């Protein structure tokens with residue numbers, strides 16, 4: 001099954017996101033667990049969730065991806081900032097159990113001058129404080145572009161976080177195609193080599209989800225500006241190869257391209273036309 005969706009607004013609740021997904025031809029979606037600008041998360045309405053879970057079963061949705069606020073920084077130097085990361089993430093993981101067996105993605109963090117190793121240490125320690133044996137959610141580290149002092153733009157850094165996490169069976173990676181290209185992994189001309197490198201350093205079994213974005217900036221720019229599919233430096237042919245790659249095609253794909261809903265609907269239709277198995281009706 002081609003698991004394809006996009007980022008949707010959580011403002012009107014889960015049933016509304018499910019309906020929107022179906023309307024635009026998606027069978028999964030990504031949503032923010034709370035306002036990225038911080039503050040308390042809205043309580044989940046049980047009847048809304050129940051409606052959504054029914055819809056999810058009936059329509060064979062793929063795995064859902066919750067995204068932590070991108071403003072939280074698990075690697076921060078300031079204890080207050082790390083405290084917010086701890087509270088928001090542990091609360092998110094508790095709430096995710098209302099929607100069991102899905103994924104929770106976060107940006108590992110920025111070391112803000114402390115150095116990569118100090119950043120990695122803080123991120124891993126925070127994960128060890130918030131993850132529990134009982135959780136059904138898999139926590140995903142997102143591959144980053146390396147802008148500023150971001151941790152996680154090299155596969156080695158992500159692997160080092162995983163190595164220090166205790167509950168390894170509950171951790172994985174979300175690969176963002178814009179970010180890795182901006183970080184200097186040439187998925188346009190050497191996709192197979194990049195995936196071999198990923199396998200050698202981290203292990204492909206850790207790869208759980210793809211953020212499918214084109215990039216406004218050139219290769220290795222360390223910028224992180226998403227572009228519509230086929231309109232950026234990755235281009236349509238690279239996107240086609242990515243969604244049909246034998247190691248990637250079974251993963252869920254989430255669009256974070258600069259689009260309104262009609263734009264997402266068009267991109268999803270285009271991607272389905274690119275997929276070899278969709279054409280054969282599998």
Ligand code: FE
Pocket residue numbers: 067070107142
């Ligand atoms: Fe992200």
Ligand code: FE
Pocket residue numbers: 142176211256
């Ligand atoms: Fe992303």
Ligand code: ZN
Pocket residue numbers: 176178179224225226
């Ligand atoms: Zn990005």
